[in-house]
Amino acid sequence: MIDEVDCMNVRDILWEAARSDSHRALPILSFPAAQKMGVTVEDLVKNSELQARAMELISRETNTLAAVSMMDLSVEAEAFGANVRFFSDEIPAITGQLVSNMEEVQALEVPDLNAARIPVCIEAVRLAKERIHDKPILAGMIGPYSLAGRLMDVTEIMYVCFDEPEIVHEVLEKVTSFLISYGSAMKAAGADGVMMAEPLAGILSPDMADEFSVPYVTRIIDALQDDSFAVIYHNCGKSAGDMLESLFSQGAAAYHFGNAVDMAKIMAEAPEDILCMGNIDPASQLAGGTPETVAAAVKELLDRCGNYKNFIPSSGCDIPAHASWENIEAFFNTVEESK
């Protein structure tokens, strides 16, 4: 098995799964491991050993296609100096506005890889790679516009995009430079790819996404992706479905969509050589549903999308830490029982 993974890159593994007559899933699943480990979310996000053990646990106990590291989208903003609030049962959140004008943006330093919890996340991937031999490792990473939004405030940045777009572009230059360094470090630590979450681009209009997200995402993908390292692009916003052509032009190894879009519509529009993933509602189903409702939702998803040979079933976004394992098991079981 080790040899199989060593000689297959993430892209190959995902395509093989998509083209198979049976289904396998790749949900964004990491934080629910905290329940089984008896630790809090705050413990997890601050400790590389715990993160690696969480990835190992999920890799061992589920039939996921890859081990995904913590999808904690506060890590990179914190490295830039943003304030973070930690919770025992939820992923951390960024508070306040770090930069608001050109002077502040020009003074904003691109952090090195020792800033804040960046070393914790890189070390977690390194440890996970040492311990997980039968599945590829995907590191979690934020996308450029979503990081810029956390530094400038997610509402305010949209005004600035119209009023003084050069300020947003200046921030985007800096975060893109950082994300390329961070992704490269993940690669060096042993990650087989990154799942880059760009959710804020999913509330922009297609024109705005074309200006403020797509070119920067493309640069990051071009810098990181090669035959042995894949970038999976995640966008769970509602408008993602209106900008497919542009998103697909970014060149990611796969595209992951949220439950705000109709997955069947995405699959109908996606070219056959574009790998797409999605989109069981993590909140209302995996966290708020029952094994029966989860199974029904998965069956419906597979009824509508399962025949596409470029589709992999997944959660629509990161699965909440408190989602019950009965629901998670129902998700995997239903996927695997479906032909």
Added chain:
Amino acid sequence: MLNEISVKLQAGKAKIVKELVQQAIDAGTPVQEILENGLLKGMDVIGEKFKNDEVYVPEVLLAARAMNSGMSVLKPYLVAAGVKNTGKACIGTIEGDLHDIGKNLVRMMMEGKGLEVIDLGTNVSPETFIKTAIEQNCSIICISALLTTTMTTMEKVVKLAEEAGIRDKVKIMVGGAPLTDAFASKIGADAYTPDAATAAEVAAEFCHGM
């Protein structure tokens, strides 16, 4: 002139809307007409387009900013003319939750329906919602949540409203990505709305019915 205000508002042209509102006032146009057939009409169009997925979040933010720009000129005249708000609401993201885009959009859309909206921000305790509703005489409490762990705290707002004896005087509206109609019914809220434009419509209906 009023149509032009509406059109420029929809295009998010804050400075032009402000100038046009002043011109309309100077031309002797009744201030209530400027409000209803200029500013609020423009927001109505944007709200409808947003509900139908014809415009995106940034366009709504810009239109709302243009409305506020026009209102900054118009408000003193509205007060002087004794024009009342459609109603009064307080809004916030529930305790433990720091997300605010959805809440901000609802606030803007409600203001676009002529409601006075007190924005309590994020991480708002159930007690603060109730205290504000009582002290500010709000007829609507509007609660937002993005996290599945925080949405359950919304039920406490409903219970506190009952305990405070204001439940029959205030409508409680809830919204946010993980919420559903069934959840709203379960906690005893008056309405769940799936998007900001619908929230504003329902709020306006509640106010008209009170």
